[in-house]
Amino acid sequence: MSSFVIGFPRIGEKRELKFALESYWSGKSDFSEVEKVAKELKQRHWGYQRDAGVDVISVNDFSLYDNMLDTAIMLGAIPARFRDLKDENLYFSMARGNKDAVAMEMTKWFNTNYHYIVPELTTNDSYKLNATKIINEYKEAKEFGLEKIKINIIGPVTFLALSKRVDRGDTFELLGKILPIYEELLSELSKLDDKVIVQIDEPYFVKDLEPKELSLIKPTYDKLATLADNVKVIVATYFEHAREAVKVLVNTPIIGIGLDFVHGRDNLEILDIVAKSGKKLFAGVVDGRNIWINNIEKSVELLNDIAKTVDKENVCVGSSCSLLHSPFTLEYEEKLSSEIKSWLSFAKEKLQEIVIIEKLFRGKDLNDAQKALLEANKEANETRKTAEIIHDKAVQARINGDIKLERDDKFEDRIKEQHARFNYPTLPTTTIGSFPQTPEVRKARRDFKKGEISQEEYENAMKAYIDDCIAFQEEADIDILVHGEPERNDMVEYFGEQLKGYAFTQNGWVQSYGSRCVKPPIIYGDVSRPKPMTVDWMTYAQSKTNRVMKGMLTGPVTILNWSFVRDDIERSEVSKQIALAIADEVNDLQNAGIKMIQVDEAAFKEGYPLRTSKIPTYEAWAVRDFKICVAPAVADTQIHTHMCYSEFNEIIKTIEAMDADVISIETARSGNELLKIFAKSGYKQEVGPGVYDIHSPRVPSVEEIVEQIEKLLEVLPKEQLWINPDCGLKTRKWEEVKPSLKNMVEAVKIVRAK
Numbered sequence: 221m222s223s224f225v226i227g228f229p230r231i232g233e234k235r236e237l238k239f240a241l242e243s244y245w246s247g248k249s250d251f252s253e254v255e256k257v258a259k260e261l262k263q264r265h266w267g268y269q270r271d272a273g274v275d276v277i278s279v280n281d282f283s284l285y286d287n288m289l290d291t292a293i294m295l296g297a298i299p300a301r302f303r304d305l306k307d308e309n310l311y312f313s314m315a316r317g318n319k320d321a322v323a324m325e326m327t328k329w330f331n332t333n334y335h336y337i338v339p340e341l342t343t344n345d346s347y348k349l350n351a352t353k354i355i356n357e358y359k360e361a362k363e364f365g366l367e368k369i370k371i372n373i374i375g376p377v378t379f380l381a382l383s384k385r386v387d388r389g390d391t392f393e394l395l396g397k398i399l400p401i402y403e404e405l406l407s408e409l410s411k412l413d414d415k416v417i418v419q420i421d422e423p424y425f426v427k428d429l430e431p432k433e434l435s436l437i438k439p440t441y442d443k444l445a446t447l448a449d450n451v452k453v454i455v456a457t458y459f460e461h462a463r464e465a466v467k468v469l470v471n472t473p474i475i476g477i478g479l480d481f482v483h484g485r486d487n488l489e490i491l492d493i494v495a496k497s498g499k500k501l502f503a504g505v506v507d508g509r510n511i512w513i514n515n516i517e518k519s520v521e522l523l524n525d526i527a528k529t530v531d532k533e534n535v536c537v538g539s540s541c542s543l544l545h546s547p548f549t550l551e552y553e554e555k556l557s558s559e560i561k562s563w564l565s566f567a568k569e570k571l572q573e574i575v576i577i578e579k580l581f582r583g584k585d586l587n588d589a590q591k592a593l594l595e596a597n598k599e600a601n602e603t604r605k606t607a608e609i610i611h612d613k614a615v616q617a618r619i620n621g622d623i624k625l626e627r628d629d630k631f632e633d634r635i636k637e638q639h640a641r642f643n644y645p646t647l648p649t650t651t652i653g654s655f656p657q658t659p660e661v662r663k664a665r666r667d668f669k670k671g672e673i674s675q676e677e678y679e680n681a682m683k684a685y686i687d688d689c690i691a692f693q694e695e696a697d698i699d700i701l702v703h704g705e706p707e708r709n710d711m712v713e714y715f716g717e718q719l720k721g722y723a724f725t726q727n728g729w730v731q732s733y734g735s736r737c738v739k740p741p742i743i744y745g746d747v748s749r750p751k752p753m754t755v756d757w758m759t760y761a762q763s764k765t766n767r768v769m770k771g772m773l774t775g776p777v778t779i780l781n782w783s784f785v786r787d788d789i790e791r792s793e794v795s796k797q798i799a800l801a802i803a804d805e806v807n808d809l810q811n812a813g814i815k816m817i818q819v820d821e822a823a824f825k826e827g828y829p830l831r832t833s834k835i836p837t838y839e840a841w842a843v844r845d846f847k848i849c850v851a852p853a854v855a856d857t858q859i860h861t862h863m864c865y866s867e868f869n870e871i872i873k874t875i876e877a878m879d880a881d882v883i884s885i886e887t888a889r890s891g892n893e894l895l896k897i898f899a900k901s902g903y904k905q906e907v908g909p910g911v912y913d914i915h916s917p918r919v920p921s922v923e924e925i926v927e928q929i930e931k932l933l934e935v936l937p938k939e940q941l942w943i944n945p946d947c948g949l950k951t952r953k954w955e956e957v958k959p960s961l962k963n964m965v966e967a968v969k970i971v972r973a974k
């Protein structure tokens with residue numbers, strides 16, 4: 221075994237799987253059409269890997285929806301509400317729900333933007349093997365002509381760690397029920413061939429494992445690795461170092477360990493242990509979750525370093541994690557400048573890098589195409605060091621110069637001036653920013669982008685929408701207004717498009733969940749703001765009302781976490797650059813008379829590192845950069861922030877340190893439970909806990925909202941509370957939004973009167 225990839229993306233370079241699935245779901249085609257597309261994609265992707273020269277190729281990295289869901293099906297972990305269903309109806313109902321049963325929960329896969337289906341387990345259920353998908357895929361790959369195959373499966377420890385028990389108990393208690401199914405699976409797989417290689421993914425091993433969790437590893441892998449002589453087990457870890465788990469794994473009969481040397485450099489410290497064990501090392505040296513070209517020479521150096529400790533024969537070369545988290549290929553990018561393009565490498569291009577690195581490492585000859593690629597790689601890495609479009613002297617001077625790190629006044633003083641200025645009532649009402657994105661609004665934006673309508677026509681359309689939003693909010697008697705965000709397709713893209721240092725792809729789609737893909741913008745160079753980004757829209761909106769109009773920005777940490785970020789400088793540096801660009805906008809807004817400004821940090825929590833020891837560093841720069849971006853705000857400018865979750869127990873002090881005057885959060889679904897931490901920790905700033913859930917089309921009644929507000933008042937004093945929905949309203953319809961907000965205001969009036 222010499223070169224490998226942990227896994228390959230499956231949605232297709234033209235998102236073929238997405239379109240096939242959505243057509244089937246909407247009843248426009250049969251399931252056989254989905255199967256046909258799936259088969260074509262699998263073969264095409266195997267072909268790409270084989271043709272690039274990758275040595276061992278995966279099966280079962282493909283999925284029609286999600287690998288965790290596939291694993292649940294494989295284990296027979298079917299929640300009771302779906303048990304009458306079969307085959308594709310069962311599968312897609314679990315993923316998406318149906319008219320009788322709600323979908324299973326979905327959540328983020330470690331610190332990526334991929335979302336998996338959360339398996340639901342109970343202690344009473346008995347589990348039963350269903351190996352059909354895996355066996356079929358293996359046979360398909362054989363028929364296709366693949367020779368060296370590895371079968372990817374998600375490991376039992378990770379599976380249990382990411383599942384939930386319906387009775388909220390400890391999922392690891394179910395290992396005794398789940399492990400026998402894995403054993404049975406491996407026995408089945410042993411029948412497939414003379415020698416069967418299984419890659420068992422255990423990304424959970426890169427977390428800080430409790431002693432109890434660590435103690436599960438040895439018995440599990442002692443069993444799985446000895447089930448059949450011809451089944452060889454590799455345990456793959458990724459996204460961080462797995463030092464603690466490796467120390468245990470080396471004492472089990474597995475044949476190899478996969479370690480990430482891109483995002484888990486600390487893995488270098490346990491090489492001697494791996495070396496002593498004589499196991500194969502699957503070294504991830506090409507970043508599977510970013511889009512930059514590899515520095516091939518450096519990777520070879522790194523491997524040579526590794527080979528000083530680990531026997532070279534035992535070192536295999538591959539991707540740091542599944543390429544699922546990268547876009548597909550650069551081939552369809554026609555608009556990117558050739559210079560920027562030369563610095564990028566998507567999944568298909570990464571295959572070439574892996575193969576070249578492996579050959580150089582082993583002293584094998586490159587073919588002519590590979591020689592040319594290597595030259596191009598060297599040159600691109602050189603130009604990236606000095607290119608003017610990346611390195612902006614003015615930005616660097618500013619970053620290294622005197623930066624205003626925080627506001628001049630303390631919260632206690634600011635808030636008095638703000639109350640004097642705005643004079644808002646007790647329990648002030650507001651919304652989170654966006655109003656329904658109607659088909660007309662989307663069309664106008666699209667037409668303008670394509671050049672089909674003029675700037676003036678576009679602006680008029682947006683202004684008309686803003687007028688409507690204002691008229692409605694005044695009619696509903698909301699205290700603090702918003703303009704509705706019609707000009708924004710996406711809260712990060714909108715700012716990225718106006719910032720220097722940002723690039724956009726045409727086809728850089730990455731699977732987010734199921735058939736959904738996102739196309740994150742790319743931060744390739746030093747970031748700055750050539751001109752104001754929101755001031756004209758905001759001043760227009762303010763000119764249309766006597767009420768306070770709240771400005772609306774996206775914060776630096778969220779912009780960072782939802783973009784592909786350059787890897788030639790620290791993330792915290794990039795974040796600081798963005799913070800300064802946003803600070804300019806804050807300043808321009810307040811000078812233009814917009815004195816209440818919301819800076820959304822919807823993805824603040826998403827950026828948290830997987831290892832506890834790294835959290836303080838992240839928090840330090842994330843808080844620093846939020847504070848930098850609002851530092852220009854004078855005492856009577858009120859800064860709001862918004863975060864899309866309600867679980868603040870562990871980070872409440874950090875949130876407080878961000879020093880926003882008002883924070884709005886999502887709480888409707890949890891009553892007042894999750895708000896309690898704000899009271900308990902003595903949080904002093906004002907808080908707007910969502911009073912109704914915006915994820916559902918349901919219109920909440922006045923009574924219900926009154927009740928919710930009263931619950932909130934049990935936790936925090938009325939002086940500290942704002943009243944707003946959970947999140948932005950862009951995905952809702954006006955028919956839902958109008959009565960909901962009217963009921964919200966009605967409810968507040970009833971509570972105020974009491």
Ligand code: GLN
Nearest residue numbers: 652653654822864948949
């Ligand atoms: N201001 C944004 C909106 O209202 C916030 C979105 C978000 O929190 N995800 O849409």
Ligand code: ZN
Nearest residue numbers: 863864947948
């Ligand atoms: Zn939100």
